[in-house]
Amino acid sequence: MSRDSRLSDVLHILLHIAFERAPVTSETMASSLNTNSVVVRRIMAGLRDRGYVRSEKGHGGGWVLSRELSEITLLDIYLALGSPALVSFGRRSDTSECLVEQAVNANLDQTLQEAQRLMLARFGEITLDRLAADVELGIEGRRKSLNLESMHASKS
Template sequence: MRTDGRLARMLHVLVHMGLLGGRETSERIGQMLNTNPVVVRRTLGSLREHGIVESEGGRGGGWKLTRPLDEITVLDVQRALTAGSILTAPTSEDHPSCPVERASNRVIEAAHAAAEAQLVEAYAATTLAQIGSAALDVT
């Protein structure tokens, strides 16, 4: 199963943008992430819709943060990238009338809901400034 690495990749880019304090083009970000600038524009477009970044076209244009790193949480970025649950409960719908399948699904869903609540809490409590500080403390 392929994992979605957009959150980690966007946190990486956004923290760099905040630490460098300027604008970055889709082409430059694409080079940083080893991906196509079109993918960068699509992903950053979601962040723009959620008020995390803004863009300016033309010469000298590019992407920049709309607010300081200490005002953006990991949860803000996550919500901009993915609507709904962060964790998907791997339930079965093969035999919906089976009481064993329904009971198994309830256990899995409850465990995932509890894990989701803890994850949301941790993401909401972590700012991009904290990530930047942790990166600068590494020697």
């Protein structure tokens, strides 16, 4: 289990919602993810606030999409999660008078921020309906789709 599974979790949840006609409860998704319903509500709160989903209380309530999957990108979701750190590495301190440390940190930042920009750019290109298509294609189909995906990505 990795350190931060929120992005993966949210995508899982959103696609399940999309495949259901009826609202999906936090409890249902929590079971599917092997976690607690509060965790589900917590990571969905940002998406609700930004208008990607709606939550309905009472009987027959649960989560519903308020936008098409094609209108939501991974970047939207990432931002809705509060833009958590993408890269594990960092610096020990921000305030150092040591020139060596400053130069080292400046150089590392270059590389790390470049990687971060790349990830965010990719996130911005990927809409959820493409993910949904992968799911519908099934395992074998998914592999093919990903290969096409990777070709497309390397050309852009």
